[in-house]
Amino acid sequence: MPETEASDAAWSTAADIAxxxxxxxxxxxxxxxxxxxxxxxxDPLLNAFTAVTEERASARARALDQARARRETLPPLAGxxxxxxxxxxxxxxxxxxxxxxxxxxxxxxxxxxxxxxLEAAGAILVGALxxxxxxxxxxxxxxxDGPSHNPHDLKRxxxxxxxxxxxxxxxxxxxxxxxxxxxGSIRVPSSLSGLFGLxxxxxxxxxxxxxxxxxxxxxxxxxxxxxxxxxxxYDAMSGYDPDDPVCANLPAEPVTPLLxxxxxxxxxxxxxxxxxxRTAEVLYAVDQVAAALGANxxxxxxxxxxxxxxxxxxxxxxxxxxxxxxLRTRARDFDPAVRDRLIAGAxxxxxxxxxxxxxxxxxxxxxxxxxxxxxxxxxxxxxxTAPLIGQQMFTFGEAELPVRANxxxxxxxxxxxxxxxxAVPVPLExxxxxxxxxxxxxxxxxxxxxxxxLEMKGVVAARRPPM
Amino acid sequence: MKRRSKTVRKAxxxxxxxxxxxxxxxxxxxxxxxxxxxxxxxxxxxxAWHGSxxxxxxxxxxxxxxxxxxxxxxxxxxxxxxxx
Numbered sequence: 013m014p015e016t017e018a019s020d021a022a023w024s025t026a027a028d029i030a031x032x033x034x035x036x037x038x039x040x041x042x043x044x045x046x047x048x049x050x051x052x053x054x055d056p057l058l059n060a061f062t063a064v065t066e067e068r069a070s071a072r073a074r075a076l077d078q079a080r081a082r083r084e085t086l087p088p089l090a091g092x093x094x095x096x097x098x099x100x101x102x103x104x105x106x107x108x109x110x111x112x113x114x115x116x117x118x119x120x121x122x123x124x125x126x127x128x129x130l131e132a133a134g135a136i137l138v139g140a141l142x143x144x145x146x147x148x149x150x151x152x153x154x155x156x157d158g159p160s161h162n163p164h165d166l167k168r169x170x171x172x173x174x175x176x177x178x179x180x181x182x183x184x185x186x187x188x189x190x191x192x193x194x195x196g197s198i199r200v201p202s203s204l205s206g207l208f209g210l211x212x213x214x215x216x217x218x219x220x221x222x223x224x225x226x227x228x229x230x231x232x233x234x235x236x237x238x239x240x241x242x243x244x245x246y247d248a249m250s251g252y253d254p255d256d257p258v259c260a261n262l263p264a265e266p267v268t269p270l271l272x273x274x275x276x277x278x279x280x281x282x283x284x285x286x287x288x289x290r291t292a293e294v295l296y297a298v299d300q301v302a303a304a305l306g307a308n309x310x311x312x313x314x315x316x317x318x319x320x321x322x323x324x325x326x327x328x329x330x331x332x333x334x335x336x337x338x339l340r341t342r343a344r345d346f347d348p349a350v351r352d353r354l355i356a357g358a359x360x361x362x363x364x365x366x367x368x369x370x371x372x373x374x375x376x377x378x379x380x381x382x383x384x385x386x387x388x389x390x391x392x393x394x395x396x397t398a399p400l401i402g403q404q405m406f407t408f409g410e411a412e413l414p415v416r417a418n419x420x421x422x423x424x425x426x427x428x429x430x431x432x433x434x435a436v437p438v439p440l441e442x443x444x445x446x447x448x449x450x451x452x453x454x455x456x457x458x459x460x461x462x463x464x465x466l467e468m469k470g471v472v473a474a475r476r477p478p479m
Numbered sequence: 480m481k482r483r484s485k486t487v488r489k490a491x492x493x494x495x496x497x498x499x500x501x502x503x504x505x506x507x508x509x510x511x512x513x514x515x516x517x518x519x520x521x522x523x524x525x526x527a528w529h530g531s532x533x534x535x536x537x538x539x540x541x542x543x544x545x546x547x548x549x550x551x552x553x554x555x556x557x558x559x560x561x562x563x
Contacts, residue, residue, distance in 0.1 A: 228559060318549060321542035328539050340522055352528055356535035359516040364543040369557035371546050376558060417538075429558075 033091030090134030124221025142176030171201035196423030203446025214430025290409035332357025
């Protein structure tokens with residue numbers, strides 16, 4: 013394939029690939045072969061992948077092409093390559109969750125539910141992606157596997173913990189990737205790497221086969237370069253899963269057919285107070301999105317700072333509890349930065365964690381009242397654009413704050429109560445930054461419609477990086 | 480500076496020898512909590528980690544204080560609800 017054609021194919025959307033495969037303009041095998049060629053060529057720069065599943069992917073691609081040759085109707089994502097954060101079970105591979113310790117785990121018996129569903133929709137798994145150790149990370153750095161690199165500037169972090177997922181999609185290796193989001197681990201890398209990312213409602217998408225971090229707060233969700241691709245992926249994964257006790261027993265509610273409804277009639281406000289931007293890029297990005305949506309009122313999310321504190325405490329405590337057996341026997345195999353937080357988390361008095369959960373109940377009630385007045389809330393996704401890999405501090409208004417602990421200051425109060433959020437990329441130069449479109453529980457349709465409308469207006473876009 | 484007592488002191492156990500993160504000063508209550516909690520959790524910790532663990536615990540307690548000060552009624556339910 014000529015280089016220009018190959019490089020264009022790198023940036024094809026999932027929707028376009030599926031359409032091309034269905035129409036016979038290309039084959040699933042050639043899409044997959046080109047994907048692995050790109051991974052071999054570019055992943056040494058991005059460090060997005062920790063494993064590739066070439067044999068499996070090629071077999072699935074052949075099967076799809078044979079189905080097409082038999083004139084069978086292909087499923088909606090037929091031939092679309094995707095990759096997953098390495099905390100999702102992939103049959104035959106140890107589920108790393110970004111950890112050295114997990115390299116010794118036996119291989120997974122079966123794929124995670126979300127992988128099974130995407131493959132049932134015809135998408136083809138091509139590999140597992142780098143992540144922050146045990147997901148306790150906002151940077152995308154990993155002491156064992158190395159940092160993932162931001163395609164917009166390879167010296168900069170992707171954001172985390174779904175760092176490899178962001179690098180793979182933003183870097184044109186795959187059009188779709190899956191990540192997880194506990195306090196911001198889809199939205200932060202989406203923001204820093206210039207992508208669309210969806211953290212769905214808590215309990216919407218199955219977590220079965222996903223290595224946990226914080227049972228109270230974990231979500232699975234997709235990354236893509238368009239809102240439509242995000243919706244297609246979400247639709248393919250949705251639906252009740254009895255294998256996940258947290259998964260809500262609700263029917264799937266397809267969103268893709270609703271995307272073009274636009275935003276007319278939607279009541280949209282901008283989060284003020286705690287969420288008020290303190291850096292020029294963040295302010296500009298939020299203002300651009302708000303203006304495009306006609307969102308001319310502010311809304312105060314009550315006690316957001318306290319919500320962030322409560323999410324912090326619950327995260328440390330549940331994370332510490334989860335890893336206690338490993339901390340007892342293999343503490344030296346952890347990233348020290350992760351280890352010491354988890355150990356401290358195991359030491360937080362239970363009475364305070366219970367209070368944090370009670371506060372969470374109060375906070376949910378109060379925030380849900382806001383959705384009687386609005387359909388969506390606009391808020392920043394990160395307090396800054398992508399820091400340099402290894403950078404310790406960043407400027408936040410008049411203060412200097414530690415990067416690691418504070419990249420999630422805007423995301424944590426939202427995931428704390430499981431609201432659905434689409435992070436939309438504002439294509440600033442030289443570095444993009446994201447904005448959160450926050451909807452009421454179970455209203456992913458509204459958040460995705462807004463994201464799509466912004467994209468159609470040209471206000472948000474997953475800009476192609478210079479690499 | 481406090482004068483050293485002339486009294487012969489009992490040898491300190493390793494658990495009580497944990498350093499304070501504060502400029503090598505006397506261990507404080509948080510140092511004691513880290514040491515005691517590690518014992519209670521049967522969690523061996525390298526003395527070299529003590530300062531970092533203490534720092535993180537201090538941060539968590541500061542965050543928890545923000546929630547602790549928030550008044551909630553006795554009948555406030557924790558967010559996760561269990562169904563038998």
